[in-house]
Amino acid sequence: MKESNRYFRYFTYIKPVTGMPIVKTYGPVILTILTMTVFIIFAIKPTIETILVLQQKRADADKIVAQINEKAENLAKGKENYQRLNQSTKDKIQQAIPDTINLKSLIQTLEQSARTYEASISALQIQPLTLIATNENPENKLQEVSFTFNTEGSYQTLTAILQDLISGNRLISVDKITLNRPSEGKNLIMSISGKAFFLK
Secondary structure (H helix, E strand, O other): OHHHHHHHHHHHHHHHHHOOHHHHHHHHHHHHHHHHHHHHHHHHHHHHHHHHHHHHHHHHHHHHHHHHHHHHHHHHHHHHHHHHOOHHHHHHHHHHOOOOOOHHHHHHHHHHHHHHOOOEEEEEEEOOOOOOOOOOOOOOOEEEEEEEEEEEEOHHHHHHHHHHHHOOOOOEEEEEEEEEOOOOOOOEEEEEEEEEEEEO
16 A cells, blocks of 8 residues: 555656646657667767777877887998998908808807817717798898707816807807716717807
């Protein structure tokens, strides 16, 4: 009974409002506008989301383009700085990172280091690599050739050879060093795994 009284009270309050002339005249129009507004909002929501996603993608693309432009400017400045170097410095750079694989130069560098400190070479292995360049990318890229170099000598001799290779004319990166003592003799065997670089 209380529930029916409550609904009757609400109906009593609303009924006079719905009976007003302005509500009778403009009520359906207002409800129609509200309904259309709701439908329009739901209809254009995916479009707005798509626009926001596209704007974010464009901002990301602009950022990438800016980074590429900055890299191009840095490369141009680097080239200008390289052109300003004297010829002796250019020759040292060319010797450190030749524009060909130049395996002969690498082998001579390793052999010369061992010969200088009177150490014996027990093994020299060059890892397989492609010698013929393709024309897919005409620009030079830094490439590497891996090698394993074994020498035998005293501890002082082997450390001197290692230092000579690291600070030598040819740019060499040492990845791994292993020292072993053979079953006979006082000398040690040093195995160096490293990389030499060239432009391809």
